[in-house]
Amino acid sequence: MKSLDDLKKIRDAAQRKVTMRDKQDGIRILVGMATCGISAGARPVMNKFVEEITNRDIKNVTVTPVGCIGECSIEPIVEVLEGDNRTTYCRVDEDVAQRILDEHILGGKVVKDNIIGKFRV
Amino acid sequence: MNELSLHILDICQNSISANASLIEIKIQEIIDANTYTIEISDDGHGMNAKTLSQVSDPFFTTRTTRKVGLGISLFKMACELTGGTFSITSKETIGTSIKAIFKHDHVDRAPLGDIEETLTVLLMNEAGIDIRYVHTYNHQTYYFDSREVKQILGDVPITDYNVILWIKNNIKEGLLSIQKEEKNEVSR
Incomplete structure:
Protein backbone atom coordinates (compact mmCIF):
# COMPACT_ATOMS: atom_id res chain seq x y z
CA MET A 1 0.00 0.00 0.00
CA LYS A 2 1.35 3.40 -0.95
CA SER A 3 0.57 7.04 -0.15
CA LEU A 4 -0.59 6.39 3.40
CA ASP A 5 0.05 10.08 4.08
CA ASP A 6 -2.99 10.97 1.99
CA LEU A 7 -5.02 8.61 4.13
CA LYS A 8 -3.92 10.50 7.25
CA LYS A 9 -5.12 13.76 5.68
CA ILE A 10 -8.52 12.21 4.96
CA ARG A 11 -8.68 10.98 8.55
CA ASP A 12 -7.88 14.42 9.95
CA ALA A 13 -10.47 16.06 7.74
CA ALA A 14 -13.09 13.50 8.80
CA GLN A 15 -12.33 14.09 12.47
CA ARG A 16 -12.85 17.83 12.03
CA LYS A 17 -16.33 17.29 10.68
CA VAL A 18 -18.82 17.88 13.47
CA THR A 19 -21.62 15.87 11.87
CA MET A 20 -21.83 12.39 13.26
CA ARG A 21 -23.18 9.81 10.90
CA ASP A 22 -25.50 7.60 12.88
CA LYS A 23 -26.87 4.52 11.20
CA GLN A 24 -30.33 5.08 12.67
CA ASP A 25 -30.53 8.66 11.41
CA GLY A 26 -31.24 9.81 7.90
CA ILE A 27 -31.88 7.80 4.78
CA ARG A 28 -30.56 4.30 4.17
CA ILE A 29 -30.08 2.83 0.72
CA LEU A 30 -29.85 -0.97 0.57
CA VAL A 31 -28.48 -2.66 -2.56
CA GLY A 32 -29.15 -6.38 -3.09
CA MET A 33 -25.73 -7.97 -3.55
CA ALA A 34 -26.22 -11.75 -3.86
CA THR A 35 -25.43 -13.83 -6.97
CA CYS A 36 -28.62 -12.62 -8.67
CA GLY A 37 -27.96 -8.95 -7.96
CA ILE A 38 -24.26 -9.09 -8.84
CA SER A 39 -24.86 -10.74 -12.20
CA ALA A 40 -27.63 -8.25 -13.04
CA GLY A 41 -25.30 -5.31 -12.39
CA ALA A 42 -25.69 -4.33 -8.73
CA ARG A 43 -22.02 -3.50 -8.17
CA PRO A 44 -21.82 -0.51 -10.56
CA VAL A 45 -25.13 0.72 -9.13
CA MET A 46 -23.75 0.68 -5.59
CA ASN A 47 -20.60 2.34 -6.89
CA LYS A 48 -22.66 5.08 -8.53
CA PHE A 49 -24.43 5.88 -5.24
CA VAL A 50 -21.16 6.04 -3.33
CA GLU A 51 -19.48 8.27 -5.91
CA GLU A 52 -22.39 10.69 -6.19
CA ILE A 53 -22.82 10.94 -2.42
CA THR A 54 -19.12 11.65 -1.96
CA ASN A 55 -18.66 14.04 -4.86
CA ARG A 56 -21.76 16.06 -4.01
CA ASP A 57 -21.17 15.77 -0.27
CA ILE A 58 -24.72 14.61 0.43
CA LYS A 59 -25.29 14.27 4.18
CA ASN A 60 -27.19 11.68 6.19
CA VAL A 61 -27.38 9.03 3.50
CA THR A 62 -25.77 5.63 3.94
CA VAL A 63 -25.42 2.92 1.30
CA THR A 64 -25.16 -0.70 2.39
CA PRO A 65 -24.85 -3.95 0.40
CA VAL A 66 -27.31 -6.62 1.55
CA GLY A 67 -28.11 -10.21 0.55
CA CYS A 68 -30.83 -11.56 -1.70
CA ILE A 69 -34.05 -9.58 -1.38
CA GLY A 70 -36.03 -12.44 -2.93
CA GLU A 71 -37.10 -11.22 -6.37
CA CYS A 72 -34.15 -12.41 -8.40
CA SER A 73 -35.72 -11.95 -11.82
CA ILE A 74 -36.13 -8.20 -11.40
CA GLU A 75 -32.71 -7.43 -9.91
CA PRO A 76 -30.82 -5.17 -9.35
CA ILE A 77 -33.05 -4.21 -6.44
CA VAL A 78 -32.51 -1.09 -4.36
CA GLU A 79 -34.47 -0.25 -1.23
CA VAL A 80 -34.71 3.24 0.22
CA LEU A 81 -35.51 3.42 3.93
CA GLU A 82 -36.62 6.68 5.54
CA GLY A 83 -37.97 6.19 9.03
CA ASP A 84 -40.86 3.76 8.65
CA ASN A 85 -41.13 4.24 4.89
CA ARG A 86 -39.65 1.62 2.60
CA THR A 87 -39.52 2.05 -1.17
CA THR A 88 -38.41 -0.88 -3.31
CA TYR A 89 -36.93 -0.19 -6.74
CA CYS A 90 -36.31 -2.86 -9.39
CA ARG A 91 -34.14 -3.16 -12.50
CA VAL A 92 -31.97 -0.33 -11.30
CA ASP A 93 -29.05 0.71 -13.48
CA GLU A 94 -26.69 3.65 -13.10
CA ASP A 95 -29.16 6.05 -14.74
CA VAL A 96 -31.99 4.98 -12.46
CA ALA A 97 -29.63 5.27 -9.47
CA GLN A 98 -28.95 8.86 -10.51
CA ARG A 99 -32.70 9.53 -10.70
CA ILE A 100 -33.33 7.94 -7.29
CA LEU A 101 -30.74 10.29 -5.79
CA ASP A 102 -31.93 13.42 -7.59
CA GLU A 103 -35.68 12.90 -7.56
CA HIS A 104 -36.29 10.78 -4.46
CA ILE A 105 -33.49 11.35 -1.94
CA LEU A 106 -32.97 15.03 -2.70
CA GLY A 107 -36.32 15.91 -4.30
CA GLY A 108 -38.63 13.86 -2.09
CA LYS A 109 -40.55 12.33 -5.02
CA VAL A 110 -40.57 8.56 -5.61
CA VAL A 111 -39.30 7.48 -9.06
CA LYS A 112 -42.49 5.72 -10.14
CA ASP A 113 -41.05 4.14 -13.31
CA ASN A 114 -39.02 1.62 -11.32
CA ILE A 115 -40.99 0.82 -8.17
CA ILE A 116 -41.67 -2.86 -7.57
CA GLY A 117 -45.41 -2.51 -8.28
CA LYS A 118 -44.54 -1.97 -11.96
CA PHE A 119 -43.07 -5.47 -12.09
CA ARG A 120 -45.01 -7.39 -9.44
CA VAL A 121 -48.54 -6.71 -8.26
CA MET B 1 -20.77 -12.68 -14.80
CA ASN B 2 -18.16 -11.35 -17.18
CA GLU B 3 -15.47 -10.30 -14.70
CA LEU B 4 -13.48 -12.43 -12.30
CA SER B 5 -13.89 -9.70 -9.69
CA LEU B 6 -17.67 -10.20 -9.78
CA HIS B 7 -17.18 -13.89 -9.00
CA ILE B 8 -14.85 -12.90 -6.16
CA LEU B 9 -17.50 -10.54 -4.75
CA ASP B 10 -20.05 -13.33 -4.93
CA ILE B 11 -17.83 -15.94 -3.29
CA CYS B 12 -16.90 -13.53 -0.49
CA GLN B 13 -20.58 -13.03 0.35
CA ASN B 14 -20.52 -16.69 1.41
CA SER B 15 -17.66 -15.88 3.78
CA ILE B 16 -19.66 -13.03 5.27
CA SER B 17 -22.66 -15.33 5.77
CA ALA B 18 -20.28 -17.75 7.51
CA ASN B 19 -19.45 -15.00 10.03
CA ALA B 20 -15.88 -14.62 8.85
CA SER B 21 -13.90 -11.73 10.31
CA LEU B 22 -11.01 -11.89 7.83
CA ILE B 23 -11.07 -12.78 4.16
CA GLU B 24 -7.80 -13.28 2.32
CA ILE B 25 -7.84 -12.94 -1.45
CA LYS B 26 -4.70 -13.99 -3.27
CA ILE B 27 -4.26 -13.59 -7.00
CA GLN B 28 -1.15 -14.87 -8.70
CA GLU B 29 -0.46 -14.31 -12.37
CA ILE B 30 2.51 -16.26 -13.69
CA ILE B 31 2.85 -15.70 -17.40
CA ASP B 32 5.57 -18.31 -17.98
CA ALA B 33 3.50 -21.03 -16.34
CA ASN B 34 0.37 -19.67 -18.06
CA THR B 35 -1.57 -19.65 -14.80
CA TYR B 36 -3.98 -17.20 -13.23
CA THR B 37 -4.62 -18.40 -9.69
CA ILE B 38 -7.31 -17.04 -7.40
CA GLU B 39 -7.35 -18.15 -3.78
CA ILE B 40 -9.98 -17.00 -1.32
CA SER B 41 -9.76 -18.09 2.32
CA ASP B 42 -11.84 -17.09 5.29
CA ASP B 43 -11.99 -17.77 9.01
CA GLY B 44 -15.73 -18.34 9.07
CA HIS B 45 -17.55 -21.25 10.65
CA GLY B 46 -16.70 -23.63 7.80
CA MET B 47 -18.71 -26.60 6.55
CA ASN B 48 -19.04 -30.22 7.43
CA ALA B 49 -18.09 -32.92 4.90
CA LYS B 50 -21.65 -33.41 3.71
CA THR B 51 -22.28 -29.73 2.96
CA LEU B 52 -18.87 -29.42 1.35
CA SER B 53 -19.69 -32.22 -1.09
CA GLN B 54 -22.87 -30.39 -2.13
CA VAL B 55 -21.71 -26.80 -2.62
CA SER B 56 -20.75 -27.12 -6.29
CA ASP B 57 -24.21 -28.42 -7.10
CA PRO B 58 -26.35 -25.56 -8.45
CA PHE B 59 -29.41 -27.06 -6.79
CA PHE B 60 -27.89 -26.76 -3.37
CA THR B 61 -28.24 -23.60 -1.33
CA THR B 62 -28.52 -22.66 2.32
CA ARG B 63 -30.74 -19.73 1.55
CA THR B 64 -34.46 -19.91 2.13
CA THR B 65 -35.70 -17.41 -0.46
CA ARG B 66 -35.22 -19.75 -3.41
CA LYS B 67 -34.12 -23.25 -4.30
CA VAL B 68 -31.01 -22.72 -6.41
CA GLY B 69 -27.57 -21.52 -5.37
CA LEU B 70 -25.35 -20.54 -8.24
CA GLY B 71 -22.41 -18.69 -6.74
CA ILE B 72 -19.84 -21.45 -6.38
CA SER B 73 -21.06 -23.45 -9.36
CA LEU B 74 -20.71 -20.42 -11.68
CA PHE B 75 -17.18 -19.70 -10.46
CA LYS B 76 -16.21 -23.35 -10.89
CA MET B 77 -17.64 -23.37 -14.41
CA ALA B 78 -15.79 -20.16 -15.37
CA CYS B 79 -12.57 -21.78 -14.20
CA GLU B 80 -13.08 -25.16 -15.86
CA LEU B 81 -14.08 -23.51 -19.16
CA THR B 82 -10.48 -22.33 -19.48
CA GLY B 83 -9.12 -25.83 -18.86
CA GLY B 84 -8.36 -24.85 -15.28
CA THR B 85 -8.82 -26.64 -11.98
CA PHE B 86 -11.03 -25.75 -9.07
CA SER B 87 -10.91 -26.97 -5.48
CA ILE B 88 -12.59 -26.13 -2.22
CA THR B 89 -11.62 -27.20 1.27
CA SER B 90 -13.30 -26.49 4.54
CA LYS B 91 -13.08 -27.32 8.20
CA GLU B 92 -15.81 -26.68 10.70
CA THR B 93 -15.04 -23.76 13.06
CA ILE B 94 -11.75 -23.11 11.19
CA GLY B 95 -12.84 -21.72 7.83
CA THR B 96 -13.13 -22.36 4.13
CA SER B 97 -10.81 -21.82 1.21
CA ILE B 98 -11.31 -21.92 -2.51
CA LYS B 99 -8.58 -22.23 -5.10
CA ALA B 100 -9.19 -21.72 -8.81
CA ILE B 101 -6.36 -22.03 -11.30
CA PHE B 102 -7.29 -20.55 -14.68
CA LYS B 103 -5.26 -20.86 -17.88
CA HIS B 104 -3.92 -17.33 -18.25
CA ASP B 105 -4.02 -17.01 -22.03
CA HIS B 106 -7.25 -18.94 -22.62
CA VAL B 107 -9.77 -16.99 -24.68
CA ASP B 108 -12.52 -17.81 -22.16
CA ARG B 109 -10.55 -16.53 -19.18
CA ALA B 110 -12.52 -13.45 -18.14
CA PRO B 111 -10.62 -10.27 -17.25
CA LEU B 112 -10.31 -9.37 -13.57
CA GLY B 113 -12.40 -6.21 -14.00
CA ASP B 114 -12.95 -3.66 -11.25
CA ILE B 115 -11.50 -5.51 -8.27
CA GLU B 116 -11.33 -2.20 -6.36
CA GLU B 117 -15.13 -1.96 -6.54
CA THR B 118 -15.47 -5.54 -5.30
CA THR B 136 1.25 -10.95 -7.72
CA TYR B 137 2.13 -10.35 -11.34
CA ASN B 138 5.19 -12.44 -12.21
CA HIS B 139 7.80 -10.94 -9.84
CA GLN B 140 5.91 -7.90 -8.59
CA THR B 141 3.44 -7.87 -5.73
CA TYR B 142 0.84 -5.38 -4.52
CA TYR B 143 -1.08 -5.83 -1.31
CA PHE B 144 -3.93 -4.11 0.47
CA ASP B 145 -4.80 -4.77 4.10
CA SER B 146 -7.87 -3.17 5.67
CA ARG B 147 -6.47 -3.78 9.17
CA GLU B 148 -3.55 -1.44 8.44
CA VAL B 149 -5.95 1.17 7.06
CA LYS B 150 -8.13 0.92 10.18
CA GLN B 151 -5.08 1.36 12.40
CA ILE B 152 -4.29 4.68 10.73
CA LEU B 153 -7.92 5.78 10.71
CA GLY B 154 -8.40 5.40 14.48
CA ASP B 155 -12.00 6.34 15.28
CA VAL B 156 -12.83 7.38 11.71
CA PRO B 157 -14.88 4.55 10.13
CA ILE B 158 -13.45 2.78 7.08
CA THR B 159 -16.87 3.25 5.48
CA GLY B 174 -1.13 -0.28 -7.13
CA LEU B 175 -2.17 -2.84 -9.72
CA LEU B 176 -1.13 -0.60 -12.61
CA SER B 177 2.26 0.00 -11.05
CA ILE B 178 3.11 -3.70 -10.60
CA GLN B 179 2.34 -4.26 -14.29
CA LYS B 180 4.52 -1.29 -15.23
CA GLU B 181 7.40 -2.33 -12.98
CA GLU B 182 7.30 -5.83 -14.39
CA LYS B 183 7.51 -4.47 -17.94
CA ASN B 184 10.45 -2.23 -17.00
CA GLU B 185 12.24 -5.20 -15.53
CA VAL B 186 11.73 -7.29 -18.64
CA SER B 187 12.95 -4.54 -20.97
CA ARG B 188 16.06 -3.95 -18.89
Whole structure:
Protein backbone atom coordinates (compact mmCIF):
# COMPACT_ATOMS: atom_id res chain seq x y z
CA MET A 1 0.00 0.00 0.00
CA LYS A 2 1.35 3.40 -0.95
CA SER A 3 0.57 7.04 -0.15
CA LEU A 4 -0.59 6.39 3.40
CA ASP A 5 0.05 10.08 4.08
CA ASP A 6 -2.99 10.97 1.99
CA LEU A 7 -5.02 8.61 4.13
CA LYS A 8 -3.92 10.50 7.25
CA LYS A 9 -5.12 13.76 5.68
CA ILE A 10 -8.52 12.21 4.96
CA ARG A 11 -8.68 10.98 8.55
CA ASP A 12 -7.88 14.42 9.95
CA ALA A 13 -10.47 16.06 7.74
CA ALA A 14 -13.09 13.50 8.80
CA GLN A 15 -12.33 14.09 12.47
CA ARG A 16 -12.85 17.83 12.03
CA LYS A 17 -16.33 17.29 10.68
CA VAL A 18 -18.82 17.88 13.47
CA THR A 19 -21.62 15.87 11.87
CA MET A 20 -21.83 12.39 13.26
CA ARG A 21 -23.18 9.81 10.90
CA ASP A 22 -25.50 7.60 12.88
CA LYS A 23 -26.87 4.52 11.20
CA GLN A 24 -30.33 5.08 12.67
CA ASP A 25 -30.53 8.66 11.41
CA GLY A 26 -31.24 9.81 7.90
CA ILE A 27 -31.88 7.80 4.78
CA ARG A 28 -30.56 4.30 4.17
CA ILE A 29 -30.08 2.83 0.72
CA LEU A 30 -29.85 -0.97 0.57
CA VAL A 31 -28.48 -2.66 -2.56
CA GLY A 32 -29.15 -6.38 -3.09
CA MET A 33 -25.73 -7.97 -3.55
CA ALA A 34 -26.22 -11.75 -3.86
CA THR A 35 -25.43 -13.83 -6.97
CA CYS A 36 -28.62 -12.62 -8.67
CA GLY A 37 -27.96 -8.95 -7.96
CA ILE A 38 -24.26 -9.09 -8.84
CA SER A 39 -24.86 -10.74 -12.20
CA ALA A 40 -27.63 -8.25 -13.04
CA GLY A 41 -25.30 -5.31 -12.39
CA ALA A 42 -25.69 -4.33 -8.73
CA ARG A 43 -22.02 -3.50 -8.17
CA PRO A 44 -21.82 -0.51 -10.56
CA VAL A 45 -25.13 0.72 -9.13
CA MET A 46 -23.75 0.68 -5.59
CA ASN A 47 -20.60 2.34 -6.89
CA LYS A 48 -22.66 5.08 -8.53
CA PHE A 49 -24.43 5.88 -5.24
CA VAL A 50 -21.16 6.04 -3.33
CA GLU A 51 -19.48 8.27 -5.91
CA GLU A 52 -22.39 10.69 -6.19
CA ILE A 53 -22.82 10.94 -2.42
CA THR A 54 -19.12 11.65 -1.96
CA ASN A 55 -18.66 14.04 -4.86
CA ARG A 56 -21.76 16.06 -4.01
CA ASP A 57 -21.17 15.77 -0.27
CA ILE A 58 -24.72 14.61 0.43
CA LYS A 59 -25.29 14.27 4.18
CA ASN A 60 -27.19 11.68 6.19
CA VAL A 61 -27.38 9.03 3.50
CA THR A 62 -25.77 5.63 3.94
CA VAL A 63 -25.42 2.92 1.30
CA THR A 64 -25.16 -0.70 2.39
CA PRO A 65 -24.85 -3.95 0.40
CA VAL A 66 -27.31 -6.62 1.55
CA GLY A 67 -28.11 -10.21 0.55
CA CYS A 68 -30.83 -11.56 -1.70
CA ILE A 69 -34.05 -9.58 -1.38
CA GLY A 70 -36.03 -12.44 -2.93
CA GLU A 71 -37.10 -11.22 -6.37
CA CYS A 72 -34.15 -12.41 -8.40
CA SER A 73 -35.72 -11.95 -11.82
CA ILE A 74 -36.13 -8.20 -11.40
CA GLU A 75 -32.71 -7.43 -9.91
CA PRO A 76 -30.82 -5.17 -9.35
CA ILE A 77 -33.05 -4.21 -6.44
CA VAL A 78 -32.51 -1.09 -4.36
CA GLU A 79 -34.47 -0.25 -1.23
CA VAL A 80 -34.71 3.24 0.22
CA LEU A 81 -35.51 3.42 3.93
CA GLU A 82 -36.62 6.68 5.54
CA GLY A 83 -37.97 6.19 9.03
CA ASP A 84 -40.86 3.76 8.65
CA ASN A 85 -41.13 4.24 4.89
CA ARG A 86 -39.65 1.62 2.60
CA THR A 87 -39.52 2.05 -1.17
CA THR A 88 -38.41 -0.88 -3.31
CA TYR A 89 -36.93 -0.19 -6.74
CA CYS A 90 -36.31 -2.86 -9.39
CA ARG A 91 -34.14 -3.16 -12.50
CA VAL A 92 -31.97 -0.33 -11.30
CA ASP A 93 -29.05 0.71 -13.48
CA GLU A 94 -26.69 3.65 -13.10
CA ASP A 95 -29.16 6.05 -14.74
CA VAL A 96 -31.99 4.98 -12.46
CA ALA A 97 -29.63 5.27 -9.47
CA GLN A 98 -28.95 8.86 -10.51
CA ARG A 99 -32.70 9.53 -10.70
CA ILE A 100 -33.33 7.94 -7.29
CA LEU A 101 -30.74 10.29 -5.79
CA ASP A 102 -31.93 13.42 -7.59
CA GLU A 103 -35.68 12.90 -7.56
CA HIS A 104 -36.29 10.78 -4.46
CA ILE A 105 -33.49 11.35 -1.94
CA LEU A 106 -32.97 15.03 -2.70
CA GLY A 107 -36.32 15.91 -4.30
CA GLY A 108 -38.63 13.86 -2.09
CA LYS A 109 -40.55 12.33 -5.02
CA VAL A 110 -40.57 8.56 -5.61
CA VAL A 111 -39.30 7.48 -9.06
CA LYS A 112 -42.49 5.72 -10.14
CA ASP A 113 -41.05 4.14 -13.31
CA ASN A 114 -39.02 1.62 -11.32
CA ILE A 115 -40.99 0.82 -8.17
CA ILE A 116 -41.67 -2.86 -7.57
CA GLY A 117 -45.41 -2.51 -8.28
CA LYS A 118 -44.54 -1.97 -11.96
CA PHE A 119 -43.07 -5.47 -12.09
CA ARG A 120 -45.01 -7.39 -9.44
CA VAL A 121 -48.54 -6.71 -8.26
CA MET B 1 -20.77 -12.68 -14.80
CA ASN B 2 -18.16 -11.35 -17.18
CA GLU B 3 -15.47 -10.30 -14.70
CA LEU B 4 -13.48 -12.43 -12.30
CA SER B 5 -13.89 -9.70 -9.69
CA LEU B 6 -17.67 -10.20 -9.78
CA HIS B 7 -17.18 -13.89 -9.00
CA ILE B 8 -14.85 -12.90 -6.16
CA LEU B 9 -17.50 -10.54 -4.75
CA ASP B 10 -20.05 -13.33 -4.93
CA ILE B 11 -17.83 -15.94 -3.29
CA CYS B 12 -16.90 -13.53 -0.49
CA GLN B 13 -20.58 -13.03 0.35
CA ASN B 14 -20.52 -16.69 1.41
CA SER B 15 -17.66 -15.88 3.78
CA ILE B 16 -19.66 -13.03 5.27
CA SER B 17 -22.66 -15.33 5.77
CA ALA B 18 -20.28 -17.75 7.51
CA ASN B 19 -19.45 -15.00 10.03
CA ALA B 20 -15.88 -14.62 8.85
CA SER B 21 -13.90 -11.73 10.31
CA LEU B 22 -11.01 -11.89 7.83
CA ILE B 23 -11.07 -12.78 4.16
CA GLU B 24 -7.80 -13.28 2.32
CA ILE B 25 -7.84 -12.94 -1.45
CA LYS B 26 -4.70 -13.99 -3.27
CA ILE B 27 -4.26 -13.59 -7.00
CA GLN B 28 -1.15 -14.87 -8.70
CA GLU B 29 -0.46 -14.31 -12.37
CA ILE B 30 2.51 -16.26 -13.69
CA ILE B 31 2.85 -15.70 -17.40
CA ASP B 32 5.57 -18.31 -17.98
CA ALA B 33 3.50 -21.03 -16.34
CA ASN B 34 0.37 -19.67 -18.06
CA THR B 35 -1.57 -19.65 -14.80
CA TYR B 36 -3.98 -17.20 -13.23
CA THR B 37 -4.62 -18.40 -9.69
CA ILE B 38 -7.31 -17.04 -7.40
CA GLU B 39 -7.35 -18.15 -3.78
CA ILE B 40 -9.98 -17.00 -1.32
CA SER B 41 -9.76 -18.09 2.32
CA ASP B 42 -11.84 -17.09 5.29
CA ASP B 43 -11.99 -17.77 9.01
CA GLY B 44 -15.73 -18.34 9.07
CA HIS B 45 -17.55 -21.25 10.65
CA GLY B 46 -16.70 -23.63 7.80
CA MET B 47 -18.71 -26.60 6.55
CA ASN B 48 -19.04 -30.22 7.43
CA ALA B 49 -18.09 -32.92 4.90
CA LYS B 50 -21.65 -33.41 3.71
CA THR B 51 -22.28 -29.73 2.96
CA LEU B 52 -18.87 -29.42 1.35
CA SER B 53 -19.69 -32.22 -1.09
CA GLN B 54 -22.87 -30.39 -2.13
CA VAL B 55 -21.71 -26.80 -2.62
CA SER B 56 -20.75 -27.12 -6.29
CA ASP B 57 -24.21 -28.42 -7.10
CA PRO B 58 -26.35 -25.56 -8.45
CA PHE B 59 -29.41 -27.06 -6.79
CA PHE B 60 -27.89 -26.76 -3.37
CA THR B 61 -28.24 -23.60 -1.33
CA THR B 62 -28.52 -22.66 2.32
CA ARG B 63 -30.74 -19.73 1.55
CA THR B 64 -34.46 -19.91 2.13
CA THR B 65 -35.70 -17.41 -0.46
CA ARG B 66 -35.22 -19.75 -3.41
CA LYS B 67 -34.12 -23.25 -4.30
CA VAL B 68 -31.01 -22.72 -6.41
CA GLY B 69 -27.57 -21.52 -5.37
CA LEU B 70 -25.35 -20.54 -8.24
CA GLY B 71 -22.41 -18.69 -6.74
CA ILE B 72 -19.84 -21.45 -6.38
CA SER B 73 -21.06 -23.45 -9.36
CA LEU B 74 -20.71 -20.42 -11.68
CA PHE B 75 -17.18 -19.70 -10.46
CA LYS B 76 -16.21 -23.35 -10.89
CA MET B 77 -17.64 -23.37 -14.41
CA ALA B 78 -15.79 -20.16 -15.37
CA CYS B 79 -12.57 -21.78 -14.20
CA GLU B 80 -13.08 -25.16 -15.86
CA LEU B 81 -14.08 -23.51 -19.16
CA THR B 82 -10.48 -22.33 -19.48
CA GLY B 83 -9.12 -25.83 -18.86
CA GLY B 84 -8.36 -24.85 -15.28
CA THR B 85 -8.82 -26.64 -11.98
CA PHE B 86 -11.03 -25.75 -9.07
CA SER B 87 -10.91 -26.97 -5.48
CA ILE B 88 -12.59 -26.13 -2.22
CA THR B 89 -11.62 -27.20 1.27
CA SER B 90 -13.30 -26.49 4.54
CA LYS B 91 -13.08 -27.32 8.20
CA GLU B 92 -15.81 -26.68 10.70
CA THR B 93 -15.04 -23.76 13.06
CA ILE B 94 -11.75 -23.11 11.19
CA GLY B 95 -12.84 -21.72 7.83
CA THR B 96 -13.13 -22.36 4.13
CA SER B 97 -10.81 -21.82 1.21
CA ILE B 98 -11.31 -21.92 -2.51
CA LYS B 99 -8.58 -22.23 -5.10
CA ALA B 100 -9.19 -21.72 -8.81
CA ILE B 101 -6.36 -22.03 -11.30
CA PHE B 102 -7.29 -20.55 -14.68
CA LYS B 103 -5.26 -20.86 -17.88
CA HIS B 104 -3.92 -17.33 -18.25
CA ASP B 105 -4.02 -17.01 -22.03
CA HIS B 106 -7.25 -18.94 -22.62
CA VAL B 107 -9.77 -16.99 -24.68
CA ASP B 108 -12.52 -17.81 -22.16
CA ARG B 109 -10.55 -16.53 -19.18
CA ALA B 110 -12.52 -13.45 -18.14
CA PRO B 111 -10.62 -10.27 -17.25
CA LEU B 112 -10.31 -9.37 -13.57
CA GLY B 113 -12.40 -6.21 -14.00
CA ASP B 114 -12.95 -3.66 -11.25
CA ILE B 115 -11.50 -5.51 -8.27
CA GLU B 116 -11.33 -2.20 -6.36
CA GLU B 117 -15.13 -1.96 -6.54
CA THR B 118 -15.47 -5.54 -5.30
CA LEU B 119 -13.20 -4.90 -2.32
CA THR B 120 -14.88 -1.64 -1.31
CA VAL B 121 -18.37 -3.14 -1.58
CA LEU B 122 -17.18 -5.89 0.76
CA LEU B 123 -15.73 -3.37 3.20
CA MET B 124 -19.00 -1.44 3.25
CA ASN B 125 -20.87 -4.53 4.39
CA GLU B 126 -22.33 -4.06 7.86
CA ALA B 127 -20.55 -7.18 9.09
CA GLY B 128 -17.36 -5.07 9.21
CA ILE B 129 -15.05 -7.78 7.89
CA ASP B 130 -11.36 -7.26 7.24
CA ILE B 131 -9.75 -7.98 3.89
CA ARG B 132 -6.22 -8.81 2.92
CA TYR B 133 -5.69 -8.69 -0.83
CA VAL B 134 -2.41 -9.78 -2.38
CA HIS B 135 -1.91 -9.57 -6.13
CA THR B 136 1.25 -10.95 -7.72
CA TYR B 137 2.13 -10.35 -11.34
CA ASN B 138 5.19 -12.44 -12.21
CA HIS B 139 7.80 -10.94 -9.84
CA GLN B 140 5.91 -7.90 -8.59
CA THR B 141 3.44 -7.87 -5.73
CA TYR B 142 0.84 -5.38 -4.52
CA TYR B 143 -1.08 -5.83 -1.31
CA PHE B 144 -3.93 -4.11 0.47
CA ASP B 145 -4.80 -4.77 4.10
CA SER B 146 -7.87 -3.17 5.67
CA ARG B 147 -6.47 -3.78 9.17
CA GLU B 148 -3.55 -1.44 8.44
CA VAL B 149 -5.95 1.17 7.06
CA LYS B 150 -8.13 0.92 10.18
CA GLN B 151 -5.08 1.36 12.40
CA ILE B 152 -4.29 4.68 10.73
CA LEU B 153 -7.92 5.78 10.71
CA GLY B 154 -8.40 5.40 14.48
CA ASP B 155 -12.00 6.34 15.28
CA VAL B 156 -12.83 7.38 11.71
CA PRO B 157 -14.88 4.55 10.13
CA ILE B 158 -13.45 2.78 7.08
CA THR B 159 -16.87 3.25 5.48
CA ASP B 160 -16.32 7.03 5.33
CA TYR B 161 -16.89 7.73 1.64
CA ASN B 162 -13.66 9.69 1.21
CA VAL B 163 -11.76 6.75 2.70
CA ILE B 164 -13.56 4.38 0.32
CA LEU B 165 -12.50 6.52 -2.66
CA TRP B 166 -8.91 6.57 -1.37
CA ILE B 167 -8.92 2.77 -1.10
CA LYS B 168 -10.25 2.44 -4.66
CA ASN B 169 -7.53 4.68 -6.05
CA ASN B 170 -4.85 2.95 -4.03
CA ILE B 171 -5.79 -0.47 -5.40
CA LYS B 172 -6.18 0.78 -8.97
CA GLU B 173 -2.82 2.55 -8.99
CA GLY B 174 -1.13 -0.28 -7.13
CA LEU B 175 -2.17 -2.84 -9.72
CA LEU B 176 -1.13 -0.60 -12.61
CA SER B 177 2.26 0.00 -11.05
CA ILE B 178 3.11 -3.70 -10.60
CA GLN B 179 2.34 -4.26 -14.29
CA LYS B 180 4.52 -1.29 -15.23
CA GLU B 181 7.40 -2.33 -12.98
CA GLU B 182 7.30 -5.83 -14.39
CA LYS B 183 7.51 -4.47 -17.94
CA ASN B 184 10.45 -2.23 -17.00
CA GLU B 185 12.24 -5.20 -15.53
CA VAL B 186 11.73 -7.29 -18.64
CA SER B 187 12.95 -4.54 -20.97
CA ARG B 188 16.06 -3.95 -18.89
